[in-house]
Amino acid sequence: MQRSLFPSADSDGRAISSLGTALEGLNDAQREAATCLGSPVLVIAGAGTGKTRTLVHRMAYLVDQGISAENILLLTFTRKAAQEMIDRAGRLIDHSAQRITGGTFHAVANILLRRFGHHLGYASNFTILDRSDSEGILNLIKSSLNLGSSGKRFPTRRVICNLLSRAVNKSRSLEETVEDQYAHLAEFLDDLVKIQKHYHQFKLEHGLMDYDDLLVNLQKVLSQVGEVRREVSGRFRHILVDEYQDTNPLQADIVRLAAEGHNNVMVVGDDSQSIYSFRGADFRNIMDFPQIFPGTTLIRLEENYRSTQAILSLTNAIIDHATEKYNKKLFSSIAGGDKPIVNGTWDDSAQARWVCDRISGLVDAGVPLSEMAVLFRSGFHSYKLELELTNRQIIFEKRGGMKLTESAHIKDILSYLRVINNPADHLSWNRILLLLDKVGPKTVQRVLETIRSAEDPLAALHEYPAPPAWRAQLKALLTMLKDISAPGFTPVMMYDAAMDYYREIFERIYHDDYPTRSRDLEQLRQLVAGYPDLQSFMDDTTLDPPGATDETAGGRLGGDGESLVLSTIHSAKGLEWDHVFVIHLAAGRFPTCQPFMRDEWEEERRMFYVAATRARKNLYLTYLRESNSFDRQAASGGISPFLAEIPSHLVQGGESMTGWSGAAVSAAVVTRSRQPRDISMFQEGVAVRHPFFGEGRIEKSAGTRSVEVFFSRHGRKTLHLDYARLEVIE
DNA sequence: TGAGACGCTGTTTTT
DNA sequence: CAGCGTCTCA
DSSP, X not given: OOOOSSOOHHHHHHHHHHHHHHHHTSOHHHHHHHHOOSSOEEEEEOTTSOHHHHHHHHHHHHHHTTOOGGGEEEEOSSHHHHHHHHHHHHHHSOGGGGGSEEEOHHHHHHHHHXXXXXXXXXXXXXXXXXXXXXXXHHHHHHHHTTTTTSSSSOOOHHHHHHHXXXXXXXXXOHHHHHHHHOGGGGGGHHHHHHHHHHHHHHHHHTTEEXXXXXXXXXXXXXXXXXXXXXXXXXXXXXXXXXXXXXXXHHHHHHHHHHTTTTOOEEEEEOGGGOOOGGGTOOGGGGGGHHXXXXXXXXXXXXXXXXXXXXXXXXXXXXHHTOSSOOOOXXXXXXXXXXXXXEEEESSHHHHHXXXXXXXXXXXXXXXXXXXXXXXXXXXXXXXXXXXXXXXTTOOEEEESSSBGGGSHHHHHHHHHHHHHHOTTOHHHHHXXXXXXXXXXXXXXXXXXXXXXXXXXXXXHHHHOOOOHHHHHHHHHHHHHHHHHTSTTOOHHHHHHXXXXXXXXXXXXXXXXXXXXXXXXXXXXXXXXXXXXXXXXXXHHHHHSOOBSOOOOTTSSOOTTSSOEEEEETGGGTTOOEEEEEEOOOBTBBTTBSOOOBHHHHHHHHHHHHHHHTTEEEEEEEEEESSOOSSOOSSOOXXXXXXXXXXXXXXXXXXXXXXXXXXXXHHHHHHXXXXXXXXXHHOOTTOEEEETTTEEEEEEEEOSSSEEEEEETTTEEEEEETTTSOXXXXX
């Protein structure tokens, strides 16, 4: 098991030589990053410059240097990414690489908190809440506090959830967050603070942690309990972090604490690909790393091995327009290539058809589906395309968007399993009891109130004096739960028994569409069947939730093999394909209609950059000529400003299309010509009106094309003059 | 107090 | 194109 610190040449000679060969295959910067020991390392790596490769080689190198795989921690943005890198490292050395700990911050936090959470008052069987669980609790609190009904436009649970999460991830107080991000909610501040308190209390009392708690509590236990910190940093002697530009200060602090005493940390990131500000990430954080870890070695990877020069010229042009960036231009080692193709269509269906035609063409030319992907800004942008693909029997796999575990019927069945694992989980009890006929919110509240402090909730429920109307139902429920909590029940046995009980309810409450929904239940069963214990099944389904639609047209999906990937840009991070389609590059969709602030606008642009840099050989960009739908008030230009600002000689197809070159030019002219007029008008102290924020006054100009405006209803905002539709009030 | 019908709203992005 | 909140009836 234990690798010797100084392996003999005999046992490892072969591994060393093959790793040696592999290291020679890296370029100088990559090799330095992979083998640099003795100081913290910050790797700034442009898209496609081989950062995954570098991480993989570094892991292999560390093990080869005699560092035990158990002592290595790899933090990535998805579990799959971690596993793939570890597998690749294993291929460079040997299977001992499999003992490297790898996963997301959240997944690792989960494991550590099961062990160390008791320092914070958490039992080891806590339940992890997904987003809809959190919203559910907020709803319970909202109604128990009688908020929302009395007030006028009390924020929805969704908005509250975002607000609370944002405050946590940015490590700021609720007051501060409301003040500068949600100024329009200022009048509800007192109630929001109250909700936050209750929410916190509820989770603690019932053994629940939301996603944010995993990070917060890990940070807390590491910083407050020296013994834990020492054990963790002693265990993980080398820490590697991928996609560092998308970590927030909380995560950065976790890394700092976990590395205390040795500082063997390597982080890899690209400021131009930072697209998670809503989670508290700021691309500037990456530049703070050397301050957190003095003596950092900085390495830059600048040669792109992924894309053709034609694609890189376009992506360089995209990022050229960024107002603030640290990176330089990337150069490709693959000269030439086809220019990206731009195509405009009149509506959603035509766009879907065009994409499908292209895909069919590629398939006919012998390209496997797994070498193609369609990317978009928001989950719902692919609906029309999904229909068209299904019609044409093209097998696809959708990533991002609605999750399987978020649908009501799945939550129902999971609730039964959850209370087995954590009987204190009142959120699940709430759901379970609500499913009984003749039992509504009021009754549930009463029931839960009486068993609130019970040692054994199951027994307490047995004692509960239920009225005849639902006494028998309660009996049946409790019998089922008692049955499946017997020792020796595997997760799938539990699932089946719970399903037997639930089926009747299921068909009653979803009477109009339960056949469709039951397909999901079957899918869930397959999933459960792969797990030997309940806890890990539940952890995995919340920490790495399966997508909603996994199989389509051709019936069964064949593993990860032959299917086309449809993905949100966020979920496509770090991946690459030969042929990439980016659809809905239309104003109002991409960028989404929300971004009023310059930072948000810039982040949308980086998203486009991330999307385009996923392509190796061919890139297709499509847009709708006119916004045909509801958002009338949004400046309804067809083409996305991000496309319009790109020089048309970098793409093909545009000129022959009526509209594109014209539209591009005119859109560019519109945005540019607006500004000379504007700039001079928007002086300090001038009263202005914004279509969303209302009236305000300019406080100062921030940079050449931005102003800071104080709006009476929404507080201070920084607006980009090229894009914000700001008028001067006479 | 629960169940069912109806109309409204509101839609990034992820762990 | 839902999932919610509100309203009415039992």
